[in-house]
Amino acid sequence: MLDEQDIMVRIRGMSFEYAGRKIFDNIDLDIPRGKITAIMGPSGTGKTTLLRLIGGQLKPSQGSIQVDGLEVPKLSHHDLYELRKRMGMLFQSGALLSDINVFENVAFPLREHTRLPESMIHDLVLMKLNAVGLRGAGKLMPSELSGGMARRVAMARAITLDPTMIMYDEPFTGQDPISMGILVKLIHSLNHSLGITSIVVSHDVAETATIADYVYLVSGGKVIDEGTPEQLNSSRSEWTTQFMQGQPDGPIPFHYPATDFRDELLGGGQG
């Protein structure tokens, strides 16, 4: 196993319940420092929930979640907020503040957490926007941005305070191929040039597999499989193959449980 030092996020024996359902059942996960780790699985398995648990927005029913050595569920309000300054999170929708423009959105963390002079803030924001290729979009309002552009702005905002870790919640979902390519490139370069630990939650196998260093497959509240993308692709597990290849039918059936088709056809139509 990897060294203590090299693990950014360590999850042990974690369970989480919501509305009576067990979302996570006694799972173990290690997110190595400085690498891109993907968490994939079918829709609705609670991948976003996992990010919220790591970020301390939710508390697990049992188990431990450690980020950079700190036990997240046990942190005080103040300490949790301090930790969050070192984390960035990219929401599916970008979650930009709708009443201020792009520049102000990216400047937001700086204005809230630092007392830097206006000129410095100006330069920093431009730098971050430049990193995502949107330096010229500063004056636009979030409502004027396309989905892909909004996510890039959100990315710029997420790196404003130079975090040590960024979590990406379904960054590729619903994007056209070009935007997807841009996002993939950005995640990759942020990780490689700044050494930021990246956690990518996605069900987009093709894109994610091109950049991930390590992948966890999660379904039904458990880790079904894990490994590098190559290992998973050549895995002999039926389930893993179905997921990685995108096969419509397999261990996860195509048909939602229903009564026999013939019976339904013959029996139906009568009052």
Place this chain on the structure above:
Amino acid sequence: MWLIRNMGRRAIHSFQRLGRGNLFLFHTLMGIPQLFLRYRLIVQQLFAVGVMSLTIIVVSAAFTGMVLGLQLFNTLQNFGAEQSIGSVTALTLVRELGPVLTAIFFAGLAGTSLTAEIGLMKATEQLSGMEMMAVDPMRRVIAPRFLAAWVSVPILALIFSAVAILGAYFVAVGLLGLDSSVYWTQMQSYVDWDEDVVNGIIKSVAFGFIAAWIAVFEGHDAIPTSEGVSRATIRTVVHTSLSVLGLDFILTSLMFGG
């Protein structure tokens, strides 16, 4: 049987909401002191909430005053007491109509706007995003809006009473020919600063607190869908109106009761 179980569930649900609402209020109040270092946030909200309500408050106050003037004059004439129109209108407004109507109009206009804004921020994950950026949305978003609303209501109520009294003046003196100085001196004899005006202010401070609390809470507590937000705004209007009327009764009995 089903009915009872349903009612029971609803009751538990209501108590839960009440509990959440109180915890929420506590956190909101905790977030207020730091606002005095960031007065920009409050000013921004005072504009959004107070200034925006000015037009409707002034206009409805003018009409309310004029109608009051007209109606009361007619009634008082039956007793030959039209001279006291000044004091009757002033007392009605300062003690009751000013604080109550202002709070209810406020809930409908600014209250729903706050609820919708906060609900929408919740639905688009802006509040969540803020948390992850280590910015406490209670302090950054909720507290300024709460404080601005709480402060705006008494100010608006004062403006309402003043404008309505002028409206009644216009009707009584301008249209119906009452003597101007009689209008004012009669009023001054019967409107007591401590008993009437100050009590009215106390009422509007209390109403403002309730209106602000409900508006902000319903937004924060809304189900993050478009339907959820619209239901939350309805709740804001209904709950605020009922609470204000109920509280008004209690305060009136305490202040003006025998």
Place this chain on the structure above:
Amino acid sequence: MYSKTVEVWVGIFVAMGLAALFMLAMQVSNLSTMGSEEGYEVSLFFDDVAGLGPRAPVRMSGVRIGRVSSIAYDQQRFQAVVKVSIDNDFRSIPEDTTALILTEGLLGAKYIGFEPGGALENLVEGSKIHSTQSSLSLEKIIGQLFVKLTGGND
């Protein structure tokens, strides 16, 4: 968006509120005619105080010098006891002043009028006035008039 305009408008808003408050204080209520807040208490004993309101003014020569603070019934004297608060500005009211219950206009509200006597001692805190004239009810006036007009020549 934050801007100078926003600040100006908020300033106007608050100023309007203060203006309204000022208007209510001066034009509408009795703040301007109230002398010192404090006054001294004098008790008045009436046979009939029908129609006298709980905060009716006390006037002397038409000028307001105080107001009624409480109305109660004295079970021993079988009279009404009206406690009034006279402003501290008016300390030279003779002890033998008469208190009357008068009506504003013809059918207006009742108030208390003081008619000064000639004593050398003045009213102080706790003084009592027994020389009073009660409310005149319409029925009594008509009754008196009736008697005068019909049975006066006995």
